[in-house]
Amino acid sequence: MTMKRARRTGVVGLAIAGLVLTGVTNAQAADDEAIAVGSIGSVDVVLDGEKIEVDPIAECATGENGKENSNGVDVDDFVDYDGGETTCKVDKKTGFATAKVEGDKFRFDGLRPYGGPRIRMTGFTATCSTTKTGSNARIQFSGLTGIKVPSQLQANHVVTIPGRRPGAKPLATVTLNESIVPKPADGSMAVNVMRIRIHPKATGGDLRGNVIIGQVHCAPF
Numbered sequence: 001m002t003m004k005r006a007r008r009t010g011v012v013g014l015a016i017a018g019l020v021l022t023g024v025t026n027a028q029a030a031d032d033e034a035i036a037v038g039s040i041g042s043v044d045v046v047l048d049g050e051k052i053e054v055d056p057i058a059e060c061a062t063g064e065n066g067k068e069n070s071n072g073v074d075v076d077d078f079v080d081y082d083g084g085e086t087t088c089k090v091d092k093k094t095g096f097a098t099a100k101v102e103g104d105k106f107r108f109d110g111l112r113p114y115g116g117p118r119i120r121m122t123g124f125t126a127t128c129s130t131t132k133t134g135s136n137a138r139i140q141f142s143g144l145t146g147i148k149v150p151s152q153l154q155a156n157h158v159v160t161i162p163g164r165r166p167g168a169k170p171l172a173t174v175t176l177n178e179s180i181v182p183k184p185a186d187g188s189m190a191v192n193v194m195r196i197r198i199h200p201k202a203t204g205g206d207l208r209g210n211v212i213i214g215q216v217h218c219a220p221f
Contacts, residue, residue: 021133034130038086038099038216040070041206043079045110045198056083056215060088062097072104079211089164098129099216101104106127107211108146108196114203115164116171119146121213124193128218134187135218141193147174155179169202188219 020208040055048054058070069085082104090097103122108119122143128135156179161172169196178192200208 009140026088033063033090034094034095034097034218034220035062035098036088036090036099036128036130036216036218037128038101038128039086040084040086040090040101041081041104041106041211041213041215042208043075043211045078045207045211047078047110047207052078052209058084058086060086060099062088062090062099077112078108078110080105081213082106096130097126097218097220099218101214102218103214104195105143108211110196110198110207110211111161111171114171114207116161117146119174119196120144121194124214126191126193126214126216128189128216130187130190130218130220132220134185135189135220137179137189137216139190139191139193140216141214150177153177156185163202172196173204186219187221188217190215193217 037059039059041052042056043052052075054073054075057073059067060066060068066089067085067087069081071082072081074080084101084103086098086101091130102122106121106124112118112196120143121141124139124141126137128137130149149157149159153176154178157176159174160170161174163169163171175195176193178195184186196211198208
């Protein structure tokens with residue numbers, strides 16, 4: 001696999017986000033069993049014409065693999081998930097489903113060859129659970145460097161990574177606490193701790209795709 005090498009430099013600032021709660025309550029739970037899915041993250045990018053894909057890491061799911069763990073996934077100098085564990089289960093008494101993702105250190109150097117920052121986290125968690133009328137979720141992360149975020153982080157907070165030169169197209173957008181709800185709402189929701197969307201126009205088409213960190217999905221049916 002041919003990967004561009006990233007030059008390593010010092011860390012940039014420190015940002016810590018607390019718990020963020022989101023919810024959907026527009027649908028009633030059906031008679032079928034609720035479901036929950038979680039993973040440490042995934043990668044789907046194209047670099048220099050080569051497809052680089054990492055399937056959801058340590059993916060758990062209710063009714064299947066209720067608990068999974070990973071010792072880490074490293075894609076050369078591009079992205080590195082140190083590992084973690086996931087748990088998905090259904091409460092036999094209530095019928096509610098929950099998913100919990102606990103991730104260790106995360107490192108992303110994929111934008112360095114294009115003048116972008118080194119993005120780091122020392123740890124992150126994501127949880128979701130179903131209720132009688134829908135689902136809710138929350139995320140937490142620590143030791144974030146490379147980008148700045150407010151202390152009070154709202155859902156779908158977007159940080160734009162600028163290009164190398166003034167006036168250049170943005171290299172990427174980073175969405176934190178990304179909340180995905182279907183339309184019309186059906187009580188289900190998915191939440192990502194972070195999603196990095198790489199813009200091909202800013203990289204000359206050499207790099208494009210998505211990197212996801214900490215994903216959970218819950219549905220009350």
